[in-house]
Amino acid sequence: MAVSAEGDTILMGKSTTGSASLKRRPKTRRSIRIAQIISVIVILGLWQLADNRLFPDYLISSPYNVVRRLFSLLSTVTMWHNIGATAEELALGYLLGVVTGVAFGVGLAYWRVAGATFEPLITIINGIPKIALAPLLLIWFGLGLASKVAIASMTVFFVMFYNSYLGVRSMPSELVEVVKLMGASRSVVLRKVVLPQISTPLVTGLRSAVPFAMIGVIVGEFIAADVGVGYFIRNSSENFDSASVFAGIVVLVLMIIVGTGIISMFERWIMPWRTHEEE
């Protein structure tokens, strides 16, 4: 409260001068940032106070305990083993899902007959909650890495399929026309127009697919696994060790942040023209 009031007085004081509009933005942004940090501190503080007072420690643990547990876990080989397994499943599932999803999406959008044939089928399959298929995939692919990769790639497949399929279908035909008049073959049209055009919905898909892949992997590990962060979380919850559960969740969040960060770097690399448009 104190912070936002302070921010307001700064704004009002400056608004009479000519340069107010220039100076206003960073100031506002900074006071919002301060407010964000304070709200997080307040929530963590309340959590810390509630522990063993409002709720028993085995239910909610506390930020202090979670951080301590996190550091002690990260100094064990077992935890890094878990993180490594989950990261491997995540990366493989993600890549497989992206490649197949984009291939099918572009392919079916490009060859209209095939698209018209398979689109309803894929829509129906997409209507199934993917998680419900996870036990089946475990039967097919066993309890190890392959089943987690299968579940993750399946969830990613549908995200990427729809993004690339709709991306190609919404292609501005004028650009294709222009390039065809230059004498371009189908493959040139695909490389020079279609792929760049769908890169916007594609990259949106790539980014939103990271947490989807993580859901797939974790669900697989929850159901049946002997290694992985999901396995660790489930195991800890069975032991009423909520500090470890929270520590595992923090690890997952960090992994998703790293994954999304990698995708954002990739995005800036393949689509340099977008940053120009935003200027």
Added chain:
Amino acid sequence: MSVVRFDNVGQTYEIHKTGHLVQALSDVTFDVAEKEFCAIVGPSGCGKSTLLHLLAGLKTPTSGEVFFRSHKVEAINTAVGYVTQDSRLLPWMTVVDNIRLPLDIRKVARKERDKLVEEWIALVGLEGFESVYPSQLSGGMQKRCSIARTLVYGPDVLLMDEPFAAVDAITRTVLQQILLDLWSNYQKTVLFVTHDLNEALTLADRIIVMTKRPGRIKAQIEVSIQRPRDVFHVAELPEFTKLHRELWDVFRSEIDGSLSQPERGQD
């Protein structure tokens, strides 16, 4: 020898979903000679753009035939250059990459390609903007880039569909002068669709006036104004005024008709 020939061309299209049939063109017959600058004017919705689509092979006529260098146009016609009202540059490519694209598609040797690209960037006055993306260019500069991209691969027939309609008056005049200079230096045949009578008179050797839909040829006017023309002063010539009056008299009856009838459908 004529480069382009429209022979009794008619075009009917179906309005999407309603299935309502619209006749865009009817009995259009005309020739365009080698190196001629031919303008096509007409009220909006008269099918003038359709003529260019047919010649480019993007559409097939419902009746009649379109010939390009005495061959019937049946597929995409890659021998023509096509410039439209919107510049249609690829947004993910820089100016230099956009202009280079048709040469890459035509597998022009690297050395010659780079020379041509550099030459055309200079000809349309885009030096210093080589590595800029289209979204960072003004409308007039995008137009320059799109003209360079079309001319760089040397098509000797240019189809221009209201290319300067979307730019401001001063830029338009400058672009018209650039086009005229290029046309006389490079000996192109041009089919130029416009709804601007002044523009048609400024640029063309011959003006084909179309009726309102279904588009027919109403009149053909030879523009006898001497060349080379100075687009900044051509309107001051007495011949220009005389031709403008003549053209406007032909055109007016079509406009009057469409004033009482609200316009629908495409060009």
